[in-house]
Amino acid sequence: MLKYQAIKEGLKKQIQQGVFKVGDYLPSESDLCTRFSITRTTVRKAMEELLKEGYIEKQQGKGSRVRERQTSLGLLTVKGFSEAVGQNIQTEFLQKPVLSVWTSEILFPVSDHDKTEQCLFFERLRMVDNLPVVLERNWFSGAVLPDFLKTQFVEGSFFKTLSRKYLIEVIGSSQELRAERAENHFAEVMQMESGTPVLHISIRFVTNNPQLTIYSELYCNTKKYPVGNSYFL
Amino acid sequence: MLKYQAIKEGLKKQIQQGVFKVGDYLPSESDLCTRFSITRTTVRKAMEELLKEGYIEKQQGKGSRVRERQTSLGLLTVKGFSEAVGQNIQTEFLQKPVLSVWTSEILFPVSDHDKTEQCLFFERLRMVDNLPVVLERNWFSGAVLPDFLKTQFVEGSFFKTLSRKYLIEVIGSSQELRAERAENHFAEVMQMESGTPVLHISIRFVTNNPQLTIYSELYCNTKKYPVGNSYFL
DNA sequence: ATGTATAACTTGTACGTACAAGTTAAATTT
DNA sequence: AAATTTAACTTGTACGTACAAGTTATACAT
Numbered sequence: 350m351l352k353y354q355a356i357k358e359g360l361k362k363q364i365q366q367g368v369f370k371v372g373d374y375l376p377s378e379s380d381l382c383t384r385f386s387i388t389r390t391t392v393r394k395a396m397e398e399l400l401k402e403g404y405i406e407k408q409q410g411k412g413s414r415v416r417e418r419q420t421s422l423g424l425l426t427v428k429g430f431s432e433a434v435g436q437n438i439q440t441e442f443l444q445k446p447v448l449s450v451w452t453s454e455i456l457f458p459v460s461d462h463d464k465t466e467q468c469l470f471f472e473r474l475r476m477v478d479n480l481p482v483v484l485e486r487n488w489f490s491g492a493v494l495p496d497f498l499k500t501q502f503v504e505g506s507f508f509k510t511l512s513r514k515y516l517i518e519v520i521g522s523s524q525e526l527r528a529e530r531a532e533n534h535f536a537e538v539m540q541m542e543s544g545t546p547v548l549h550i551s552i553r554f555v556t557n558n559p560q561l562t563i564y565s566e567l568y569c570n571t572k573k574y575p576v577g578n579s580y581f582l
Numbered sequence: 583m584l585k586y587q588a589i590k591e592g593l594k595k596q597i598q599q600g601v602f603k604v605g606d607y608l609p610s611e612s613d614l615c616t617r618f619s620i621t622r623t624t625v626r627k628a629m630e631e632l633l634k635e636g637y638i639e640k641q642q643g644k645g646s647r648v649r650e651r652q653t654s655l656g657l658l659t660v661k662g663f664s665e666a667v668g669q670n671i672q673t674e675f676l677q678k679p680v681l682s683v684w685t686s687e688i689l690f691p692v693s694d695h696d697k698t699e700q701c702l703f704f705e706r707l708r709m710v711d712n713l714p715v716v717l718e719r720n721w722f723s724g725a726v727l728p729d730f731l732k733t734q735f736v737e738g739s740f741f742k743t744l745s746r747k748y749l750i751e752v753i754g755s756s757q758e759l760r761a762e763r764a765e766n767h768f769a770e771v772m773q774m775e776s777g778t779p780v781l782h783i784s785i786r787f788v789t790n791n792p793q794l795t796i797y798s799e800l801y802c803n804t805k806k807y808p809v810g811n812s813y814f815l
Numbered sequence: 816a817t818g819t820a821t822a823a824c825t826t827g828t829a830c831g832t833a834c835a836a837g838t839t840a841a842a843t844t845t
Numbered sequence: 846a847a848a849t850t851t852a853a854c855t856t857g858t859a860c861g862t863a864c865a866a867g868t869t870a871t872a873c874a875t
Contacts, residue, residue, distance in 0.1 A: 394829090407857095624859060642866065643826065645825055645826075
């Protein structure tokens with residue numbers, strides 16, 4: 350294995366396992382040089398990659414600090430979730446993780462391999478000021494997640510749980526967006542009039558474990574809180 | 583100015599002006615080294631940035647080639663536009679660029695500076711198989727775009743025109759997504775039943791020219807063609 | 816004619832050095 | 846005590862060298 354990749358993976362694993370927590374500074378570049386008997390060129394290459402992948406942020410003169418890595422809704426975030434900190438945000442489980450079946454509600458094609466495995470499912474309702482904003486339904490194979498049904502979510506986050514307890518990271522995602530009429534069942538849960546437009550987001554999360562793909566269907570009431578994203582650079 | 587930035591900007595400008603066209607190979611790293619009397623470290627840093635910003639792609643053993651840079655809908659693309667090449671895709675101007683006024687239809691706040699400048703506007707309808715899929719309405723200040731109203735679009739693309747003729751690049755964007763009922767006017771243009779859900783995408787494009795921000799409002803019929811995007815790494 | 820080695824290119828990794836530039840805390844001066 | 850300088854850290858830029866690894870056309874051998 351290449352040296353810079355070894356360093357990078359080593360640091361990444363320590364970040365995932367919580368050896369370095371969010372906000373912590375990693376050892377300085379020269380520290381790592383002496384510790385692993387390599388040159389700064391190599392260390393910097395590793396750090397550059399961690400930066401690109403969103404694990405750290407750098408500041409000249411200070412150091413490299415572990416960053417909160419946001420992969421919550423893929424590239425999309427609901428306005429008011431991360432930004433509006435002052436808001437009263439709640440997440441309620443409508444269905445805790447259970448054994449379920451692969452359903453046609455999943456709009457991305459479920460891989461043949463996944464179909465042969467058991468299907469786990471959970472469903473959450475995200476609310477801002479007690480107003481339901483996003484209904485989130487998730488399916489995934491439980492094959493590579495031993496004891497998942499007995500596991501408590503790390504800090505209430507599914508992805509943090511995957512990272513911390515199973516060393517699984519999201520490395521990509523595909524999304525499809527549709528504007529639809531709210532069906533009766535959803536309208537009720539979302540406290541919307543039946544037939545009101547809802548933003549339907551289908552996501553397929555790809556992870557660093559080829560056996561784990563996560564399929565999510567999100568239904569958003571965008572009346573008060575539009576779904577937003579931005580990128581720069 | 584830093585050396586690697588100078589090299590990077592120089593190459594970028596040549597790509598924008600068409601000195602290096604899409605598919606062309608840039609001079610090799612050692613070529614650039616001798617030509618500008620710098621070391622490969624510096625050249626590689628410049629190339630790395632061009633890679634990150636999407637201007638080039640690299641292949642070990644072959645070289646660095648100019649890439650088609652897609653910033654069409656920000657991060658979102660309509661499924662069937664880029665992928666489904668075999669499809670019958672058309673773009674029709676409903677309104678060629680004209681002098682207009684800043685309107686409240688723009689959902690992102692228009693900057694105070696922009697408000698004092700003249701407002702240019704154009705409107706296009708994107709169709710797949712003669713079915714209207716996206717109605718695109720664009721506003722921007724004409725202050726830094728001399729003779730824009732007399733200018734032909736480069737390859738039918740607004741952004742290519744900005745790049746080629748004005749050396750202006752999109753460096754970021756913010757988006758907000760909403761599911762709405764189609765108003766009468768839109769429903770008619772889009773050949774939809776009035777009240778049908780439409781996906782409304784508001785975009786603010788930020789460019790490398792601080793005086794130019796582009797405001798776009800897109801209205802998408804997602805019934806047959808959902809809006810999609812994906813990212814990896 | 817056809818397959819094979821070679822040579823000349825390309826980018827990728829890794830070594831080592833030096834100094835610039837930003838940050839911070841301790842030492843020094845006022 | 847307070848302001849200022851200094852020193853010791855951090856990351857950033859740039860120098861130069863060497864070889865690995867992938868690509869391709871040409872020369873060579875079969």
